[in-house]
Amino acid sequence: MELTSTSFLVTLVVVTALAMLAALLLWNRLPGPGWLRWTARVLMIGLCQLTAICVVAAWINGSYGLYASWDDLLGTQAGNESTMTGPPVGRATFTLGEDGTRSTYFRGSHSKLAGQVIVWTPPEYNAAGAAKTRFPVLTLLHGYPGSPRSWMELGDMPGALDDLVRLGAAHPFILVIPEIYPGGVNTDCSDVPGHKVATWLADDVPGLVARHFRTLPQPKGWAVMGISTGAFCAAKLPLQYPKVFGAGAALDPDALTGDAGVLADRGLRERNSPMWLVKHVKKADVGLFLATSAQDKDSPPRQLEAFAAAAAGTGVRVKTLVRPSGGHNFQTWTGMYPDALGWLSSEVPAPSAPQH
DSSP states (O other), X not given: OOXXXXXXXXXXXXXXXXXXXXXXXXXXXXXXXXXXXXXXXXXXXXXXXXXXXXXXXXXXXXXXXXXXXXXXXXXXXXXXXXXXXXXXXXXXXXXEOTTSOEEEEEEOTTTOOEEEEXXXXXXXXXXXXXXXXXXXXXXXXXXXXXXXTHHHHTTOTTHHHHHHHHTXXXXXXXXXXXXXXXXXXXXXXXXXXXXXXXXXXXXXXXHHHHHHSOBOOTTTTEEEEEETHHHHHHHHHHHHOTXXXXXXXXXXXXXXXXXXXXXXXXXXXXXXXXXXXXXXXXXXXXXXXXXXETTOTTSOHHHHHHHHHHHTTSSOXXXXXXXXXXXXXXXXXXXXXXXXXXXXXXXXXXXXXXXO
């Protein structure tokens, strides 16, 4: 049973409920002398507390991706082995989950990094008469710390997208949710020695998805959307890889000039920052949507204004949104979905069958 699986969390909840029920039923029925009964009662209380703590810990870990596996938690995975384990390079087997998503543990042939990739196809993908229809792709990038499942457990995906599609406010997209720091090293989605995370996200993962699903051609049919650190990545990847992603939506992005705590090398940090990239891009045909709230100190509105000013005259299409209130959390980000997904649907074409 995987550490981050829903079944593990449900099992812990059931065990906690059984421990509490047992304590209630046995409290006055314990045999033996008084000191033995009180010792047993203290142990029952301790068991109830322990199981409840395990439930909370498992939920926090699943939401924020603090530990990806039992080996990671127990420290039995030596060094940087996570970049080398998993299936042979380029090979992937998707497993269908209870929520309709398909997931795989995949090792990229270009980056040599390994990580989880979750894919969801909209209901229209399997509809009658859609066997030849190709669909736009939206890659969702979680924050740091975080995990791909954060989008489902906290971000109401794919349900929120499905609701907007039914309202006619967004296109059906194939959703792709990869790890943004495979190997456990955060690089702000950049290629650094030993961890080519940008290559993982812009080469290996798109190649995997294009091989296994009916996708529209790159870059027009592909977009990326992220939150927090993932939003920083969603702003920079279309600028770095305009032949892969035609559009990006950044919800409360981290500092668009880069984070010295992540990339200490000033030159490397600068060349991988959206602010530097948008000034040096050569007429890239990409669109970027940047959103934040007036109350978010981690992503102040002034940096969106500075970015839009830097993009003027470059050909990069920039749209910004500043909500009057909201913190750096999924409650704020889900409120931005209608604007972000609606804008992405105006940049990215709708599903279509190939023309003959």
